[in-house]
Amino acid sequence: MTDQEILAGLGEIVEEIAGVPADEVTPNKSFVDDLDIDSLSMVEIAVAAQDKFGVEIPDDQLKDLTTVQDVVNFVAKNAGDSA
Amino acid sequence: MTSFTSFPPAAGARIISLGGYQPANVVTNDDLAARVDTSDEWIRSRVGIISRRYAAPDETVADMAVVAGGKALAGSGLSPADIDLVIVATCSTEVPIPNVSAMVAYRLGIVSPGAYDLNAACAGFCYALANASDAVRAGTARHVLVIGAERMTSWIDPYDRSTCIIFADGAGAAVVGPVADGEPPGIGPVVWGSAGDMADKIAIPNRRSYMYQEGQAVFRWATTAMHPIAAQACERAGVAVSDLSAFVPHQANLRIIQAIARRLGVPRERLADDIVRSGNTSSASVPLALARMAERGDLKAGSPALLLGFGAGLCYAAQVITVP
Numbered sequence: 147m148t149d150q151e152i153l154a155g156l157g158e159i160v161e162e163i164a165g166v167p168a169d170e171v172t173p174n175k176s177f178v179d180d181l182d183i184d185s186l187s188m189v190e191i192a193v194a195a196q197d198k199f200g201v202e203i204p205d206d207q208l209k210d211l212t213t214v215q216d217v218v219n220f221v222a223k224n225a226g227d228s229a
Numbered sequence: 230m231t232s233f234t235s236f237p238p239a240a241g242a243r244i245i246s247l248g249g250y251q252p253a254n255v256v257t258n259d260d261l262a263a264r265v266d267t268s269d270e271w272i273r274s275r276v277g278i279i280s281r282r283y284a285a286p287d288e289t290v291a292d293m294a295v296v297a298g299g300k301a302l303a304g305s306g307l308s309p310a311d312i313d314l315v316i317v318a319t320c321s322t323e324v325p326i327p328n329v330s331a332m333v334a335y336r337l338g339i340v341s342p343g344a345y346d347l348n349a350a351c352a353g354f355c356y357a358l359a360n361a362s363d364a365v366r367a368g369t370a371r372h373v374l375v376i377g378a379e380r381m382t383s384w385i386d387p388y389d390r391s392t393c394i395i396f397a398d399g400a401g402a403a404v405v406g407p408v409a410d411g412e413p414p415g416i417g418p419v420v421w422g423s424a425g426d427m428a429d430k431i432a433i434p435n436r437r438s439y440m441y442q443e444g445q446a447v448f449r450w451a452t453t454a455m456h457p458i459a460a461q462a463c464e465r466a467g468v469a470v471s472d473l474s475a476f477v478p479h480q481a482n483l484r485i486i487q488a489i490a491r492r493l494g495v496p497r498e499r500l501a502d503d504i505v506r507s508g509n510t511s512s513a514s515v516p517l518a519l520a521r522m523a524e525r526g527d528l529k530a531g532s533p534a535l536l537l538g539f540g541a542g543l544c545y546a547a548q549v550i551t552v553p
Contacts, residue, residue, distance in 0.1 A: 186275060186484050189449050205445050 147225055152199065152218045159194045163187055173215040191217075201225050234368030235313070239407030242365035243415025244358075244553045245307070245372075248300025248402045249520030250293050251282040251507065258394070265390040272394050277483020281397035281508025284380050288398075290322050291329040293513075294378035295336045297400035297520070302337060302374060305404035309338040312404075313370035316360060317346050318353030318377045318512040320541065321384055333376065343370065350431070351479045351540025352421070353377055353512030354401070355548060358536070359419035361405040366414075376402040377512035386439035395482065396440070397508030401516025415553075417466030420458055421546035424450070431541035451485045451539055456492040459537045462547035466533070470494050474532035474552065475522065479539055480504035480514035489537070511540065528552045
């Protein structure tokens with residue numbers, strides 16, 4: 147999976163769960179400050195990301211993933227580990 | 230040898246009637262925002278509650294159970310003497326001894342039934358309903374009064390904004406009896422279980438403390454582990470999810486139940502959302518939602534509805550019922 151593919155998949159997830167248009171989900175955006183996504187939606191996004199990418203994002207790590215790029219990096223790194 | 234059973238075993242059990250009770254005191258989000266650092270907007274967006282009911286200072290779990298149970302009994306057309314077993318699902322009694330079910334039965338004029346309290350927290354009503362169904366099918370009881378009653382405010386810190394906005398008080402009840410000869414069961418097979426490794430996620434740590442919950446962990450568990458249980462209950466009952474007239478999950482948090490419904494494939498208009506005006510009443514929430522939907526004419530008699538309870542323990546249970 148390339149970063150672009152992860153970003154596109156993440157955009158779809160965010161759009162479905164939080165109603166934020168996928169094209170607004172760009173790398174430098176903060177989930178909380180820019181996309182207005184709360185902690186419960188972040189859990190839903192993490193769960194959907196697990197279904198889509200096969201990468202588990204535990205709650206204790208989720209809190210450190212503040213930007214879109216953070217999640218893309220986390221998925222890319224851990225998808226690589228399990229492959 | 231004498232018989233093990235008091236009654237002829239039944240081919241199946243069904244819910245005959247429902248009853249609900251809510252305390253008079255309506256507590257709005259603005260009322261809570263005057264006490265703790267929160268807001269109407271925050272509560273609506275995070276948990277989906279607009280208002281909830283709090284019991285009066287002298288109103289007990291038993292008081293609320295009696296009213297809801299009395300309504301269900303009246304609606305059943307049965308007399309108190311017809312009830313052989315009373316089960317009260319509750320996790321918020323003022324004291325653990327005596328149980329409330331025996332005194333509730335006494336106050337309703339039900340003379341010397343079997344009576345026990347059942348604690349499976351927010352899954353309690355679904356557990357009790359399964360027990361009632363099994364008792365009727367086995368012939369150890371003919372008619373069972375099943376009640377979920379909670380006074381969560383006894384155990385909630387009024388200054389803890391993570392819990393005081395969610396939990397509330399109330400009761401709901403159902404009378405369970407045998408199906409007529411040749412009729413299919415009106416209470417489907419239960420799918421239940423527990424996850425004791427997560428016992429500390431929702432707990433009252435000691436007798437001097439209030440209830441605590443790890444919201445995010447519970448949210449993740451409920452939104453990932455519960456839809457397969459619900460789907461399994463449908464499968465066991467031989468009912469397609471698309472044929473359900475209503476999905477009545479424990480009214481935990483609107484966001485949780487919407488996520489479960491979405492993953493199960495139940496459209497929004499068939500999802501019970503009683504939490505909006507009732508809050509989270511733990512084991513009372515499923516029968517209370519059912520009773521309030523029935524009163525409003527939102528339930529279609531004879532149609533299949535899916536019940537799902539989940540909460541502290543962690544415990545969970547689901548079954549499909551035929552709407553009375």
